[in-house]
Amino acid sequence: METLIVNGSTAAVSTSARLAGLVQRRLERLDPYSTVGSLDRRLLRLPGLDADSFTTGALEADPDVAHLRERLAAAQAVVLVTPVQHGSYAGALKNLLDHAPRAALRDKAVLVAATGATLHTGATACDHLRAVVRSMGGWSVPTQLVAERAELIVDPPERLTDRVDRAVSQLLQVARLLSPAAAAV
Numbered sequence: 001m002e003t004l005i006v007n008g009s010t011a012a013v014s015t016s017a018r019l020a021g022l023v024q025r026r027l028e029r030l031d032p033y034s035t036v037g038s039l040d041r042r043l044l045r046l047p048g049l050d051a052d053s054f055t056t057g058a059l060e061a062d063p064d065v066a067h068l069r070e071r072l073a074a075a076q077a078v079v080l081v082t083p084v085q086h087g088s089y090a091g092a093l094k095n096l097l098d099h100a101p102r103a104a105l106r107d108k109a110v111l112v113a114a115t116g117a118t119l120h121t122g123a124t125a126c127d128h129l130r131a132v133v134r135s136m137g138g139w140s141v142p143t144q145l146v147a148e149r150a151e152l153i154v155d156p157p158e159r160l161t162d163r164v165d166r167a168v169s170q171l172l173q174v175a176r177l178l179s180p181a182a183a184a185v
Helices: 015-030 041-045 051-056 063-074 091-099 119-135 158-178 180-184
Strands: 002-007 035-038 077-083 109-116 145-148
Touching (some): 015 077, 041 063, 077 158, 109 119, 119 145, 145 158
Parallel strands (some): 002 035, 002 077, 109 145
């Protein structure tokens, strides 16, 4: 199984990147046979979505958009990690998802995760991302992963690792249920 981790922060060093790294390590530990990869951060710097090029199909010719489309299509599971920005998920992540095909997450297991000053602000960002995942045909796993920035500054506390393991286990379980092999049984 292939899992794609998308870190919605444009910063090279961020708490979102730390959380994405923790999720990747726990995924690799819980399912050593799966492939876990990250989306290239440069794709977060795509220009604002041009509606005309989207509706005419010209957007599909852009190599970065084609790369985004291919990476999402190859993944059976997706992890969306975002910093909280103004009470929601990051604008760069919104723009990236705007460039993806409307059904880019169709029948994929998706884990939504956020880092914020408090668990409450992170939960709100995850709630907003869940709506986007549904609109793109994806299935958000029941546990959303929220980490306070303070939990990620040094080694993560055991309670955060436990939350990550719970969310990652659900992601793997839902991805297996949605896989074509499971549907054939």
